[in-house]
Amino acid sequence: MGRINKKIKILYTIPNFNTAGSGKVLYDLAKGLDKEHFDVSIACNHNKGAFFEEVEALGLPIYLIDATVPLRPYYSLIFRQKRFKDFIKTHQFDMVHSWHYTSDWSEALAVRMSGIKWLYTKKAMGFNNIHWKIRSYLASFIITINNEMRTYFPYKKQQALIPLGIDTNYYNPEILEVKPPVDTNKFHIITVANLVPVKGIEILIKAISELNNPSIILTVIGGYKNEYGDTLVALRDRLRMQEQVLFLGKKQDIRPYIATSNLYVIPTLDQGRKEGMPMALVEAMCMGIPVLGSDISGINFVLKNFPDLLFPASDVNELAMKIENLFHKPNKERLSLGNALRNYCITHYSMEIFINAHESLYLELTK
Structure with missing residues (x-):
């Protein structure tokens, strides 16, 4: 060698x-x-x-x-x-x-x-x-x-x-022994980010608000004790979504939260520094859950074989439509999509x- x-x-x-x-x-x-x-x-x-x-x-x-x-x-x-x-x-x-x-x-x-x-x-x-x-x-x-x-x-x-x-053995839902309790009657969306304005979390909150469906719950993981976090909390409160949008702060191990979710969304804006290769997205894919991402550099590279999972950056209506589409899919189809995403990670990343x-x-x- x-x-x-x-x-x-x-x-x-x-x-x-x-x-x-x-x-x-x-x-x-x-x-x-x-x-x-x-x-x-x-x-x-x-x-x-x-x-x-x-x-x-x-x-x-x-x-x-x-x-x-x-x-x-x-x-x-x-x-x-x-x-x-x-x-x-x-x-x-x-x-x-x-x-x-x-x-x-x-x-x-x-x-x-x-x-x-x-x-x-x-x-x-x-x-x-x-x-x-x-x-x-x-x-x-x-x-x-x-x-x-x-x-x-x-x-x-x-x-x-x-x-x-990515360590595909570590990001594997089958090895988790303890998962946080969740209401299985709800549709759980998760996003994980270092909360800065370019991440576009407000687009996701607005899209869920537009659906007017109390069964949809959003969990935001990432430090939110900053100016941008304050604007997101204020937006949630103004839209009266306190029961639907939860801010959990930073978590050392995000796998249990991903594993108990039905969908991961990365709504980064098409401005500023954008995304290089968003590992939180890859981690969610590797955990075998469906994902949606804005159609910008980095995200569209990771999802290049799954173009239907992309939406135009900042497009609240298109994102809402794609969330609703996945919400109405049978659980078997969502599971099949999650498995396909995990297998893609194993093969490529x-x-x-x-x-x-x-x-x-x-x-x-x-x-």
């Missing part, structure tokens, strides 16, 4: 495992790499969040060091990144794989100054400023996670499409496929 008697030393960098949405994906990748051939370390800014304890339990070296610094003032950038450059050289890493989502390129500069390869996974949509271009120019390799992203780098040969992977693609890439880069 390449370089005999010498493991490839990889450093993964990520802002944190508390708010960074790809933390679970990186966790699974770091856990799954063949330890006979790869020596894995992680660098992040802090150890906040309950999930960090699970990352620590992997037993891998974790360094609390910020891989980035403010770009300005430019004249002192090289000197301010000397600490991270020296850290890289001290630990003799062969490459650094960044999971930072911003256009910052200070990390890339430090790594390239240390004389090793730097690659990054492009997680967020958008490529509209000079900093993304500098970041991409400095990259030894770029990993994209949906088709549209590939068009951002028309002259970059050192790139590959590797969709994010399994962690085994994801890990194998990265192992092959790392080996190629160190030849």
Whole structure:
């Protein structure tokens, strides 16, 4: 498998495992790499969040060091990144794989100054400023996670499409022993998101309101103690939907809530940073329940084989119609759709496929 008697030393960098949405994906990748051939370390800014304890339990070296610094003032950038450059050289890493989502390129500069390869996974949509271009120019390799992203780098040969992977054994409804009690006479819709305006949760609330069906219940999982959350709660109250729309806050394990739902909806707006590859959607699919998503980049990539499950972004009427259609489908048909979605995840987005693609890439880069 390449370089005999010498493991490839990889450093993964990520802002944190508390708010960074790809933390679970990186966790699974770091856990799954063949330890006979790869020596894995992680660098992040802090150890906040309950999930960090699970990352620590992997037993891998974790360094609390910020891989980035403010770009300005430019004249002192090289000197301010000397600490991270020296850290890289001290630990003799062969490459650094960044999971930072911003256009910052200070990390890339430090790594390239240390004389090793730097690659990054492009997680967020958008490529509209000079900093993304500098970041991409400095990259030894770029990993994209949906088709549209590939068009951002028309002259970059050192790139590959590797969709994010999911642990299909972990996201499996059959292994759950405890599920929250639910009213089986209700039709339960769930959405999971870091609640910021681009997520479009108000579109979903309005669509359910338009149906005027008290049997439909919406559960919103995600931290809502912010300005956007306040607007959603106010909307719910104004529409007198207190009994239909429930805000549960953040949950460490969302699987039981998905497993007891009849439908997952991701109503992201077609504006702002949009979606790269929404893992909450993939998790719901993997849990075997029907899904609906707005027809925007990232979401339509995940659902490209299921176009009937897409609706125009911000279209309350179309979303309401699709919800009503699924509401009236026999349970057997919804179950069949859920099984088809789960099988699609196993075939296209399994962690085994994801890990194998990265192992092959790392080996190629160190030849």
